[in-house]
Amino acid sequence: MSYKVKLEIFEGPLDLLLYFIKKDEINIYDIPISKITDQYLQYLEFMKLLDLNIAGEYLVMAATLMHIKSKLLLPPEEREAEEEEVKDPRQELVEKLLEYQKFKEAAAKLDIMEKGRKDIFKRQAPGDILSKDTQVRYFEANIFDLISAFSKILKEMPKETFHNIVKDEFTVEEKMHDIYHMLVARPKLMFTELFKDAKNKFEIVVTFLSILELIRLKEIKVYQKHMFDEIEIIRNTESMKPGIHSSGAL
């Protein structure tokens, strides 16, 4: 046989204290500490009985209540009494309770406001017609992105390659021109496509160096959509000066 117990759900020790105060119509500015402490401890006992986990905050509050109670029992010290401001030991707790009460009411108000919104319908997203100039946001790729993309390409290179003996087939200068002219024809190049037709490691290295050099000369910019994403190469329109043609060797 089992019992079902309906427990008021409290949001914490402050909420529980406010409940006692409201239930017994206690004047919050003059809390009978002794009575409240007993009630509070009884409630904790009850929670224990129900095998509920008592959060640490409840225990801290129990200690605070007992501390206030003991302070009230002791006669005020002579020196303290002489001072003009006699601070009620309860004051801090009262302020906390009032502050909490304020936000509890604010929360209730928000709840009402939210409910008021349920009768208001707004336009539905008209789907794909409206892609409010959703430019894909890019961020500039850094040197490490370039290097890791480069090492990926090196790894993907077939192990067995035929060694054609070609004398200085590729130079950085030529490659730079190649890339630059490709970008004149097309607005955007994929990093990997530059290496697609590379015949050997040497060409890959030369191509990579050319990219680095073009970046250094501010002729191109490299971007990626996401971290570790494919790197895209575009022309740096900010510097359209014909620097590339005059720049000599590396």
Added chain:
Amino acid sequence: MTDNEAKRIMEALLFISDKPLASEEARRVLKEFDAKTVNRLLDELKSEYGYSKKGFCVEEVAGGWQLVTDPYFAPWIRKLYKKEMTDKLSRPALETLAIIAYKQPITRNDIESIRGVSIDGVIKTLCDRNLVKISGRKEAPGRPIIYVTTKEFLERFGLPSLSHLPRIEDFHLESKEKISEEVQDAIKGSEKKS
């Protein structure tokens, strides 16, 4: 372009927007108009809709303007459409949200001290639902994270801006001075008794 033309353009923009249209966005389209004029025209549009008693109106919310239906017609709309109900916020979530809304920017510690309980799970829910976000760190020992509410928060509660939150001063009847006064009185009273 005349004001009236600009106003019609904004009306068209409002018609297709599924999010509140901010006046800066309207200005991106109507470059020759200054912010003041754009705001005035949007306001005029709002009152035009208000006067003419249409099925929908222009509402000012979350720093922008938006076309929404008159709540009066909700029963009829419901016959045709179901509104996707957003999950209701739990009481702890609402309380925490209220504290952040009024006290922002605020650290987790300050929130916990007001609520008297830990807010671990709650703050995560609020962040996940985009109602609050981390705005930075407080220049204090430990550089704790500080939280603020988002635009979605304003939208959800139908607020044009944070200054439109219900005045918190109205919630508690007595001011702090009064508290200590009463406490002092109580002390005097108990002293007399003893």
